[in-house]
Structures are given as structure tokens and as C-alpha cells.
Amino acid sequence: xxxxxxxxxxxxxxxxxxxxxxxxxxxxxxxxxxxxxxxxxxxxxxxxxxxxxxxxxxxxxxxxxxxxxxxxxxxxxxxxxxxxxxxxxxxxxxxxxxxxxxxxxxxxxxxxxxxxxxxxxxxxxxxxxxxxxxxxxxxxxxxxxxxxxxxxxxxxxxxxxxxxxxxxxxxxxxxxxxxxxxxxxxxxxxxxxxxxxxxxxxxxxxxxxxxxxxxxxxxxxxxxxxxxxxxxxxxxxxxxxxxxxxxxxxxxxxxxxxxxxxxxxxxxxxxxxxxxxxxxxxxxxxxxx
Amino acid sequence: xxxxxxxxxxxxxxxxxxxxxxxxxxxxxxxxxxxxxxxxxxxxxxxxxxxxxxxxxxxxxxxxxxxxxxxxxxxxxxxxxxxxxxxxxxxxxxxxxxxxxxxxxxxxxxxxxxxxxxxxxxxxxxxxxxxxxxxxxxxxxxxxxxxxxxxxxxxxxxxxxxxxxxxxxxxxxxxxxxxxxxxxxxxxxxxxxxxxxxxxxxxxxxxxxxxxxxxxxxxxxxxxxxxxxxxxxxxxxxxxxxxxxxxxxxxxxxxxxxxxxxxxxxxxxxxxxxxxxxxxxxxxxxxxxxxxxxxxxxxxxxxxxxx
Numbered sequence: 001x002x003x004x005x006x007x008x009x010x011x012x013x014x015x016x017x018x019x020x021x022x023x024x025x026x027x028x029x030x031x032x033x034x035x036x037x038x039x040x041x042x043x044x045x046x047x048x049x050x051x052x053x054x055x056x057x058x059x060x061x062x063x064x065x066x067x068x069x070x071x072x073x074x075x076x077x078x079x080x081x082x083x084x085x086x087x088x089x090x091x092x093x094x095x096x097x098x099x100x101x102x103x104x105x106x107x108x109x110x111x112x113x114x115x116x117x118x119x120x121x122x123x124x125x126x127x128x129x130x131x132x133x134x135x136x137x138x139x140x141x142x143x144x145x146x147x148x149x150x151x152x153x154x155x156x157x158x159x160x161x162x163x164x165x166x167x168x169x170x171x172x173x174x175x176x177x178x179x180x181x182x183x184x185x186x187x188x189x190x191x192x193x194x195x196x197x198x199x200x201x202x203x204x205x206x207x208x209x210x211x212x213x214x215x216x217x218x219x220x221x222x223x224x225x226x227x228x229x230x231x232x233x234x235x236x237x238x239x240x241x242x243x244x245x246x247x248x249x250x251x252x253x254x255x256x257x258x259x260x261x262x263x264x265x266x267x268x269x270x271x272x273x274x275x276x277x278x279x280x281x282x283x284x285x286x287x288x289x
Numbered sequence: 290x291x292x293x294x295x296x297x298x299x300x301x302x303x304x305x306x307x308x309x310x311x312x313x314x315x316x317x318x319x320x321x322x323x324x325x326x327x328x329x330x331x332x333x334x335x336x337x338x339x340x341x342x343x344x345x346x347x348x349x350x351x352x353x354x355x356x357x358x359x360x361x362x363x364x365x366x367x368x369x370x371x372x373x374x375x376x377x378x379x380x381x382x383x384x385x386x387x388x389x390x391x392x393x394x395x396x397x398x399x400x401x402x403x404x405x406x407x408x409x410x411x412x413x414x415x416x417x418x419x420x421x422x423x424x425x426x427x428x429x430x431x432x433x434x435x436x437x438x439x440x441x442x443x444x445x446x447x448x449x450x451x452x453x454x455x456x457x458x459x460x461x462x463x464x465x466x467x468x469x470x471x472x473x474x475x476x477x478x479x480x481x482x483x484x485x486x487x488x489x490x491x492x493x494x495x496x497x498x499x500x501x502x503x504x505x506x507x508x509x510x511x512x513x514x515x516x517x518x519x520x521x522x523x524x525x526x527x528x529x530x531x532x533x534x535x536x537x538x539x540x541x542x543x544x545x546x547x548x549x550x551x552x553x554x555x556x557x558x559x560x561x562x563x564x565x566x567x568x569x570x571x572x573x574x575x576x577x578x579x580x581x582x583x584x585x586x587x588x589x590x591x592x593x594x595x596x
Contacts, residue, residue, distance in 0.1 A: 026427075129307030132572045134534035137552070141568055144556040145315035221433055225538055228435050229553055244436060248542070252454065255443040262436030270431040 020282040027278020033271035041087040048081035052238040061254045070260045074246060075236075079257070082238035083264050089239045090268060093154055093223045094216040100158030101219075102212060105165025110196050112166065113173030124170070127163040135160045139222055143231050153232040157222045161215060168211050172204030206283040213276035217269045224265050240265050290587070297583070301576050306358070308572045309565070313354050316561040326559050327371045344369075357565075367569075368562035372555075377566040380551060385570065387457060388547035391539065392532045394463060395471035399532075400525060403475040407482020407521075411490060412509060422479055429476025434535045438469040438542035455544040462543075470539040474528040481524040485517040492516075518589045526582030530575050 021027050040047060056076035064071045070079035112123040130138065142156035176182065177200065185195050224241030226232035228248075233239035235246060240261040247257035323346055324337035341347050345356060360366040367377040410422040445465060446454035456462050489495065490513050498512045499505075537549025544550075548567055555563035 125303075126307070129304050129311065132304045132308050132576050133311075133568060134530045134571060134575060136534035136537065137568060137571055140537070140553070140556065141312055141315055141564065144564060145319040147320065217431070224433055225435060228433075228538070229541060231553075231556065241433075241435075244439065248439060251439055251442055252447055255447055258436070258439045258443065262433065262440065265436060266428075266432050269433075270427065273427065273431055 017279075017282045021278055024278040024281060026274045027282070030271040030274025030276075030278065033267065034275060037087055037268055037271065038091065040084060041091050044084050044088055048078075048084040050078040050081040052082045052085040053077065053236045054081075061250065061257065063256060071256055073243070073257055074250060077236075079243075079260055082243060083240070083260050086238040086240045086243065086261065086264060087268070089150070089233060089237065090220050090223065090265070093150070093157065093233075094220040094272075097154040097158040097219045097223070098161070098212055098215045100154065101161040101165050101215065102208070104158075105162040106169045106201070106208070108162070109166035109169030109171075110173050110201060113170035114177055114192070114196055114200065116174075120170075123166070127166050130160075130163045135218075136222055136225055139226060140229070140231060143226060148231060148234055150233055150237075153223055153226060156226070156232075157219050160222070161219065164215070165208070165211065168207050169201075169204060172207055173200055176200050176203050209283060210276055210280040213272055213279055217272035217276065220265065220272070221269055294580075294584070297580050301580060304576055305569065305573055309358065309361075309569055310354065312565050312568045313357060316565055317350060317353075319559075319561070321559045323371055323559075323561065327374070367566035370555075370563050371560045372558045372563075377562045380563060381548065381566050381570055384546055384548045384551045387545055388533075388536050388540070388549065391463070391466055391470060391545060391547060392529070392536050394467035395532055395536075396474065396525070396529060398467055398471040399474035399478055399528065402471075403478025404482050404521065406475070406479040408486060408509065408514065410479065410483045411486035414487065419483075422483070426476040426480045426483075429472050429479075432472065433538075434469055434473065435538045435542050437472060438465065438539060441465045441469055442542075455542075457543075457545045466539050466543045466545060469542070470532060470535050473535065474525075474532060477524055477528055478521065482517070482521050485520040486513055489513045489517045519586065522582060522585050522589055526579060526585075529578045529582075533571055533575055 021031075054077060056072065058076065059068075059072055060076040061074055062068055062072040062076070068078050068080065070083065073079055073082065108123050108127070112120040133141070138160040139156040142159055143152055146152040146155065173196075182195060182199055185199050190198075223232060224239070224244070227234070227239045227241035228245045230245060233242050235242055243261040244258055247254075247261070250257055322337070323344070324340045325332065327340060328336055345353060348356070357368065360368065365378065367381070369375065370377050370380060373380065406422045406425070410419045413419050442454045442465065445452045452465055453459070453462050495508060495512050498508045503512075536547060537553060539545070540547040540549040541553060548571060552564055552567040552571075555561070555567065
């Protein structure tokens, strides 16, 4: 009986959020684009007409044609196929680095907000130190230390965004921790860890979901920026930023090389931003800016 | 007020100590032997050992960190560059003004254009102009700076031949970098100005101002904009950090000899003292800007100053 009312209430919340999200045309556009991108990433093997690393040295830097609809790059590789495969890298990096930041930042923020006092001071002062370095620069410094590569890139981007999650979770935990139902859980002898995990974190999901959506967009941008500088995913991997970095050497003579990887970044980031804005409006009217 | 500023400055020093420790540690654990980097792979082991001893690289971690901080505080010395063998500070000071000029031009463009667009958009809510501004604001936050820079070079330098594609020195060379760097902030500021204005514009005191026959321009500027300022100042301050990060990318695209390029080139050459000094300098700037922003709050809202 209790279980039934609980699920009913949850689905009520969920459907009210969905209803309000569905009314937001821009957010739905973002959601549809995002789903399409995920499908493209999953089925890249079937969509891409060529392998991403197949060189055709007789056909380098070719303009778009029926054979190569986006043209070919400096090694004669099909740009369309590379952009398609690139969606895999960008989405994976975006999701995993935000996952790292969310888990670490979330735990730090929850502990800081729940216990307060000295522990809160120590954690938040550490976050202040990280926040004193612009995010891209922090990611650059971390990857300079760890070395290039996909995993290190995700770690670097993830660590550099920990403070924003820690702050958001801490702020929500602090507003919730003095609520009566927390008091009740404590009175009935529930342990701290269980209270945080079962009663507090589920109730501060709304701002976190918004931050995660916008954070993935941000992570994809950072990842492309780092690869563009030459400090992330390096060629021949078809990462969009790395492709732009290669294309940059030819912009005066073959500007078309730089168009499509950049457009791919813009579309992905735009879709996530649209969805994030819509979610913000749908989940919490108070957050509406 | 003075006490508050003093407290904040003290806190700033602690934060910078923390930053220096993090960066020092990161570069300490990174691979590569500085002596080999300076002398080349062919150098004899004796020569490397002598250099390591001379630079104090054989000391334990905490001794090295302590000496690094001591040199900064006592001698204003950030160490010597592995690649040029000159003082790091000289290199940083040579590059710093270029980055400041770039970031300052970008923030001026962003504030002027962003605030104007935001005000117009709020006053003409739901009009065609409003919708255009909002589309611009959405696109502006989604376009990566480095791609925008490349596309601007393609359009204005390659296709139209109007502006030089790269370099630094003349004002023509500054136009594209400043716009490219400022666009994202322009978009954010426009959005924040609009929503902040819209919140104020329906207040009763605005109706009162209109009712007593104030000209519309005065109503908007004095009664609405003035009261919408706080969130706008916040977003401008936040944008400055983004700008310092973005400046690094802009400098790469347009070949501007600024801090960002210096740091990135130093990373490729494993010139770690330059990286350390550069990151520390950027963090110091960013923290100072944040302090100034907080002080500006007090100016914009006397209520905060009094508390």
C-alpha cells in the first residue's frame, strides 16, 4: 500500500516535469537532436560510408562531392565519416567527465553541507582554490601533468569541474538538512550515510540534473578546446577539436576543412544547452532566471 | 569596509598559496627530467647531475616547494625558464600586457553590446528584436571560441580580404580576436540583463515613476536598470574568468604572443617553471577581479555595504 502511493507520487512528479518540458518547444528540439546524436554515435559503423582512418592520398583536401559529401581532409580521409565517429568520442568524454565531477563533487558537497563546521570549511576552501584557476587552464595544467590521451582528458575535464557540483549539492543539502522528515529519520535511528543517500540526495536532484545537462555541453567544449591545442585526444582519432587543429594549418588555402567539425560541436552543445534551459524551467520554477 | 577588504586580501593570499601548491605538485609528478630537457638527450649524466644540483632539483619535495615560495616572496623570483634560461618573470611580464589588452577589449565589447542588447530586448519583450537577441544569445554560448576565430579568419581575411588573419600589434589585428573572445560573454550578459530587467520592470515603483510622468528613457535607465544591476555585475565577474581561459584559445588561433600561448608553448616544451608562473599569474588576476566585483556590489547596492 505504502509502496503504491510512493510510486504514484513519483510518477506524478515525473509526468508533470515531462508535461512542462513538452510544452517548451526549444527544449524538445534540443532533446530530439540529442537523441539523434546518440543514435548516430551508436550506429556510426552503419552510417559512416568510410572507416574514419582510411587514407586516400590521391584525393587529399578534396571539396565536397557526391563521393565525399563533406570533402576529404589533409590525408584524404572522408570528413563526413570522421565527423560521425567523432560524435562517439565527444559524447563519451562529455558523459564520463561529468560523471567523475558529479560523483566526487557530489560526495564532497553532500558531506560539507550535511556536517557543516570545520569539515565544511576545509572542503569549501579547497574548492575555492580550484575555482581560482579558470576551468580550461586547470584542465590544461592537469593534462600537462598526466599526459595526453582519452582517459587523461576525461580525468582532467572531470576534476576541473568538481567545484561547481560540490557547490550546488552543498547548497541544496543545507536547505534540506533541517527539514522535519530528516529529523524524523534521525529520530528513528537511521545512520548518517543512509540519511544522505536515501533522504537528502534524491531531494536535491533538480538543480543537479540541470547542472549535469549544461555541464556535459561545457565538458564537450573543454574537451574540443584541449584537443584543439594538442593536449587531449591526438590524431588520427576523429575528435572534433583535433580535426579543427589539423584543419587550422590549411585555412588560408582549404578553408572547407574546418567547417564541419566545428558545426558538429555547435549543434551538440546547442542541443544540450536548449535541453538544460528547458529542464531548469520545468524542474524548478524558482531556478528560472 | 577597509577591514573587509583586508580580510579578503588575506584570504586571496591563502588561495594563491593553495593554487601554487596544486600546480607545483601537478608539475612535480609529471614525467620528464628537467636537466635532460635543458641540456638535451645527448647530455652526459655528470652534466645533468651538476645542473640538477645547481637548480636544487635533488632536494625533497617540500624543500623545493618551500624554496619556490620563498624565492617568490623574498626575491620576486619565479625561477628560470628551462628553454630560454632567462627569468620566468621577464617572459610573463612581456606576455601579460598583450593578454590584458585582449581580455579588456573583449570585456568592453561584451558589456557594451551585451547590456544594450539585453535592455532593448527586455523593453521590447516578445518582439522580433527580442527573439533575434535570444537566438543570438543561445548561439553565442554554444560556439567554441577557436572555431569562431577560424571561421572569422576564413570570412574576413580569406574571402573578403578585409582584416589580417593573424599577428599582433596594429588595431586591425585586434578586431577579430576581441570579437571572437567577447562573443560568448556578450551572449551571457545579454541574457542576464534581459531577465534581470524583466524582473524589475513590473515592480510598483516603476509604475509610479511612469505615473508621475517621467520620460520612458529615464524610467528604464534610472528605475529599472539601476535596480537590475546586481545580477548583471555577478555575470560580468564570472565571465572574466571564462575570458581569461578563452584568451588562451584566442591567442592560439590568432598567433597573439600572450600568456595563454606562452603557457601552452611551455607545456609542449616541458618548460615547467613557465607553466607554474603563468598559472599562478592568471589565478592571481582572476582572484583580484573577483574581489573587485564583490566591492562593486557594495557600490551598486548600499544595503550590502551597510551590513
